[in-house]
Amino acid sequence: MNWLDEQRPASVIYVSFGSWVGPIEPEKMAELALGLEATKQPFLWALRNDGPWRDGLPSGFLDRTTGRGKIVDWAPQEAVLAHGAVGCFVTHCGWNSTVEAIRYGKKFVCYPISGDQFLNCEYIVKVWRIGVKIEGLERREVEESVRKVITEDEEGEGIQERVLGLREKVMGMKGRSKAEGNLQLFVNEIRNNVL
DSSP states (O other), rough: OOOHHHOOTTTTHHHHHHHOSSOOOOHHHHHHHHHHHTTTTOOEEEOOOSSSTTTTOOOTTTHHEEEEEEEEEEOOHHHHHHHHTTTEEOOOHHHHHHHHHHHTTTTEEEEEOTTTTHHHHHIIIIIIIEEEEEEEOOHHHHHHHHHHHHHHHHHHHHHHHHHHHHHHHHTTTTTTTTHHHHHHHHHHHHHTOOO
16 A cells, blocks of 8 residues: 555556456466556556466566556455545456445446456446446557546546546445445434334
């Protein structure tokens, strides 16, 4: 978290494909890494260091991105997404990750891998319009997708406005979920009228 504290607001690309998603093929891993490098943006990548998870990282990648890029075995995702330095989230679109990112008003770069992630991605990209989808995980597409959402141009600002609007609908004004607020109203009603 100290590293994030040193970064400019909304400048960091946070990359995480969840703890239950299997490793991405080495060729795709290399393309993702080179695309991140090409953005010239700071990035925090949660990438396990056991088994084949880091196979495919290009030779010299870690050296070339030292200081600007940080790869960690694990990251406290909710705390990372809550941090003001994080500008976008490269994700597999797992439901928990999706909800957490919306809660903290983060823009999405989506690369669904299996199951419900494809449906979640459709909502993120086509219904809510709060992110973009990477189709083939090629370096140029990664770079362009990240630039599209993280920049302060008209398209990036539009995505930011929509994600903040969705956050407001989901969380309400005080940053608590509306479901939590409704539950509290229900409990208060029971206390006041039944007990």
